[in-house]
Amino acid sequence: xDFFSSMRVSASGLEAQxxxxxxxxxxxxxxxxxxxxxxxxxxxxxxxxxxxxxDKENFxxxxxxxxxxxxxxxLVEDIHEDTAPPRMVYNPSHPDSNEEGYVAxxxxxxxxxxxxxxxxxxxxEANVTAMNAAKAMAAKALEIGK
Amino acid sequence: MSVxxxxxxxxxxSMDLRxxxxxxxxxxxxxxxxxxxxxKKVEFEGALRQALAVDGNLPLEGNSPEHIVIQGNGPVTxxxxxxxxxxxxxxxxxxxxxxxMAKMVENQLLYDAAAEMLKKKLGMLKYSISEGGGNR
Numbered sequence: 001x002d003f004f005s006s007m008r009v010s011a012s013g014l015e016a017q018x019x020x021x022x023x024x025x026x027x028x029x030x031x032x033x034x035x036x037x038x039x040x041x042x043x044x045x046x047x048x049x050x051x052x053x054x055d056k057e058n059f060x061x062x063x064x065x066x067x068x069x070x071x072x073x074x075l076v077e078d079i080h081e082d083t084a085p086p087r088m089v090y091n092p093s094h095p096d097s098n099e100e101g102y103v104a105x106x107x108x109x110x111x112x113x114x115x116x117x118x119x120x121x122x123x124x125e126a127n128v129t130a131m132n133a134a135k136a137m138a139a140k141a142l143e144i145g146k
Numbered sequence: 147m148s149v150x151x152x153x154x155x156x157x158x159x160s161m162d163l164r165x166x167x168x169x170x171x172x173x174x175x176x177x178x179x180x181x182x183x184x185x186k187k188v189e190f191e192g193a194l195r196q197a198l199a200v201d202g203n204l205p206l207e208g209n210s211p212e213h214i215v216i217q218g219n220g221p222v223t224x225x226x227x228x229x230x231x232x233x234x235x236x237x238x239x240x241x242x243x244x245x246x247m248a249k250m251v252e253n254q255l256l257y258d259a260a261a262e263m264l265k266k267k268l269g270m271l272k273y274s275i276s277e278g279g280g281n282r
Contacts, residue, residue, distance in 0.1 A: 050181065074177050123178055
């Protein structure tokens with residue numbers, strides 16, 4: 001239980017939100033991608049799955065402080081592929097069109113991705129604020145006795 | 147009567163608890179997007195009241211040197227528990243981001259206040275140690 005566990009937790013939040021932002025960028029960049037290397041069909045939307053993990057730096061810390069069991073950081077456990085069916089667009093001149101002239105486009109919804117992006121951005125900012133608060137508190141504690 | 151009186155001890159305990167609170171709030175903010183995460187909170191005021199001995203359990207009075215008086219309260223213990231007031235969203239998460247931010251700012255201010263008071267208390271000690279001649 002120290003200032004650094006608070007900062008480590010916030011840092012884990014920053015890292016997780018960055019990874020989430022990366023997957024969102026990937027989804028937006030590939031919103032029109034109809035071919036993927038080593039895979040059949042169009043690009044599939046990706047989603048970062050978060051899971052809470054106990055903040056532990058080393059064994060001694062865990063042993064010494066059971067309270068830290070409740071201080072949980074966040075970790076990207078998996079990048080999940082969205083199994084929603086592809087969007088079918090009629091375009092017979094496209095090289096990837098099927099016999100009926102439909103092209104399977106990625107299951108990416110731009111509006112959803114934009115909303116997710118804003119959410120990730122806000123969460124990132126919240127983690128930065130939390131880290132700054134911990135830092136300010138530590139600086140204040142150092143002032144004692146000055 | 148010790149040089150470091152119960153106020154200093156109380157402030158010390160208060161700062162420890164505020165730090166613990168900060169850790170828990172950071173954890174809640176980091177996990178604001180984690181499915182199924184339940185918002186945590188420090189059972190705080192009770193522990194602080196116990197630390198400052200204002201919970202109505204007055205310490206024993208010793209009016210004879212033969213009386214055994216239990217001094218101090220020892221380390222303060224506060225429990226971290228799931229916040230039962232949280233509203234569960236679709237993914238089972240109960241973190242309210244704006245509430246956590248507000249709690250964090252409040253906690254930070256009160257921590258700063260305790261640090262400032264501790265600083266003043268020690269400044270006063272320093273003043274008397276230097277027989278009022280020090281620069282503080």
